[in-house]
Amino acid sequence: MSMLADPITRMQVWHAALPVKRPRDHGSGLVADKVEVIVLRIETRDGAYGWGEASPWAVFTGTAEANAAALQRYISPVVLGRSIGDVAAIMADADKAVVGHPEAKAALETALLDCMGRKSGLPVWALLGGRYRATIPLSVSLADPDFAADLDLMARIHAEKVNIIKLKTGTRDHKFDVDRLERLRRDYPELDIRVDYNQGMQPFEALRRLRDVEAFNVTFIEQPVPGHDRAAMAELKNALDTPILADESVFNPRQAVDAVRDRICDCISVKIMKCGGLRRGLEVAAIAEAAGMPAYGGDMFETGIAHLAGAHMIAAAPNISLGCEFYQARYYLEEDLLSAPFPIEDGHVAVPDGPGLGCDVDQDRLNHYALSAKDISAGPE
Numbered sequence: 121m122s123m124l125a126d127p128i129t130r131m132q133v134w135h136a137a138l139p140v141k142r143p144r145d146h147g148s149g150l151v152a153d154k155v156e157v158i159v160l161r162i163e164t165r166d167g168a169y170g171w172g173e174a175s176p177w178a179v180f181t182g183t184a185e186a187n188a189a190a191l192q193r194y195i196s197p198v199v200l201g202r203s204i205g206d207v208a209a210i211m212a213d214a215d216k217a218v219v220g221h222p223e224a225k226a227a228l229e230t231a232l233l234d235c236m237g238r239k240s241g242l243p244v245w246a247l248l249g250g251r252y253r254a255t256i257p258l259s260v261s262l263a264d265p266d267f268a269a270d271l272d273l274m275a276r277i278h279a280e281k282v283n284i285i286k287l288k289t290g291t292r293d294h295k296f297d298v299d300r301l302e303r304l305r306r307d308y309p310e311l312d313i314r315v316d317y318n319q320g321m322q323p324f325e326a327l328r329r330l331r332d333v334e335a336f337n338v339t340f341i342e343q344p345v346p347g348h349d350r351a352a353m354a355e356l357k358n359a360l361d362t363p364i365l366a367d368e369s370v371f372n373p374r375q376a377v378d379a380v381r382d383r384i385c386d387c388i389s390v391k392i393m394k395c396g397g398l399r400r401g402l403e404v405a406a407i408a409e410a411a412g413m414p415a416y417g418g419d420m421f422e423t424g425i426a427h428l429a430g431a432h433m434i435a436a437a438p439n440i441s442l443g444c445e446f447y448q449a450r451y452y453l454e455e456d457l458l459s460a461p462f463p464i465e466d467g468h469v470a471v472p473d474g475p476g477l478g479c480d481v482d483q484d485r486l487n488h489y490a491l492s493a494k495d496i497s498a499g500p501e
């Protein structure tokens with residue numbers, strides 16, 4: 121029997137709450153003290169295993185509770201008993217079993233690929249078609265309600281050679297945004313600055329404000345207006361010199377096709393939690409690439425497990441060339457769930473080349489932060 125024919129016999133699902141160092145205001149929502157994630161572990165009959173993470177955010181993609189239920193009740197019946205090699209078929213059946221819940225599906229595909237990689241000795245990026253890049257420039261987001269705390273963080277990351285930041289804008293008044301941009305540009309003339317409004321403006325006020333923002337030479341302006349307002353996105357793209365990045369406007373390949381057809385943006389943020397997995401993320405990236413657009417490696421509030429999944433995807437995607445924002449495991453959570461530090465060197469994510477995701481999970485720490493845990497096993501054959 122091929123080693124990839126081995127059946128999946130066990131799924132474990134944890135709902136964990138991880139304390140954060142500082143509050144963050146993203147306009148669409150405030151994260152005050154904890155990040156909630158769902159962690160999935162699958163195991164095959166011969167004892168091989170894989171890890172995955174669902175990182176929903178209630179105001180953006182969905183809830184932790186719903187994603188735990190999606191895995192436990194609706195997705196586990198199409199996973200248990202299946203061969204570990206049947207990733208594409210299992211993912212198609214998961215889509216049929218429950219609508220939506222892209223974060224749960226991202227966790228599932230991550231765990232399947234991690235397990236397949238551990239069994240075969242190959243890193244996940246190899247299973248996705250091979251590597252385009254071994255390191256990914258890291259962007260850290262500045263979103264502290266207290267800008268003085270962000271300046272402290274800025275000094276720290278600058279000393280650690282991070283040269284990209286994303287300023288969360290549109291959370292208060294326009295002056296707060298302009299003042300912060302002025303200060304950052306003055307103190308760090310060479311800094312690669314991006315801004316992200318998280319849909320925070322109405323179209324009537326957006327253009328005048330963004331013309332002010334353009335004066336600070338930002339690399340892109342992310343999702344200035346609500347995701348559904350595609351016409352306003354297109355108008356801003358046409359009116360401004362600075363590229364417009366679509367985040368909330370493009371969750372999945374279907375919306376990427378629409379974005380290309382309607383020319384609503386200059387680049388797209390790819391997140392496995394929006395589209396439901398690494399291969400779907402590569403599809404979004406491929407659509408952007410065919411339209412001549414670069415893409416950006418976005419994330420949600422994640423631990424190192426989901427960061428690793430995203431890093432392997434970006435390693436295999438030539439046009440996800442605008443860097444990534446996998447900073448939470450190192451700079452935001454009090455403690456991560458990986459058993460080794462999430463790999464960041466000289467301001468870049470170093471994509472692991474060990475089997476699977478290339479890093480293990482600290483199960484004691486996971487149990488420590490778990491609000492609940494559920495163990496689902498296949499019945500006797």
Ligand SMILES: [Mg+2]
Pocket residue numbers: 316318342343367368
């Ligand atoms: Mg965003």
